[in-house]
Amino acid sequence: MTVRITAKQGGFRRCGIAHSAVATTYPADSLTSAELKRLQAEPMLVVELLDQLATSQWYHVAATRRAGWVRVFANGVNTAETYKPGTTV
Template sequence: MIRITAKQDGFRRAGLAHSASPTDYPNDHFSKEQLLALQAEPMLIVEVIKDSNSDTQGDQQMGGDASQTTDVTAQPKPAAAKATAAKKAAQ
């Protein structure tokens, strides 16, 4: 699953207006080129999330610089952080 959150509501990239609220897309929604462009865009936080139907090797969050695995400007919501920690502990 690919989760995209815009730093500014309505920001457009890859033919879509992205929301300031996280929006989930199936892994095959974007072409490889589109996904790379989205990950390189500093106005977007792009997370590639491993799910039960995915062959993704692990959770990755990228925003602005595809060489980084986290966006330090984005702070997880407390409930999301707890859920992520619990998910990782279960693995």
């Protein structure tokens, strides 16, 4: 699994990292579980947990949109989410 983090304001700092307004991907093992929880709880950051899908395998993929939140599910597991107010999917 990888973690993609985007700051709503470039240079925003949390957990000793200056986060960019451009999405940055980190290996999940580069963050402790406590750091990941802190980052996910921070309203100034968009934190997405990304699973890599294998080739030659079927997946059930669905997306939902509610109150500006767009969520993607693979095999019933929320694999990514982002907040996009005022947009259509």
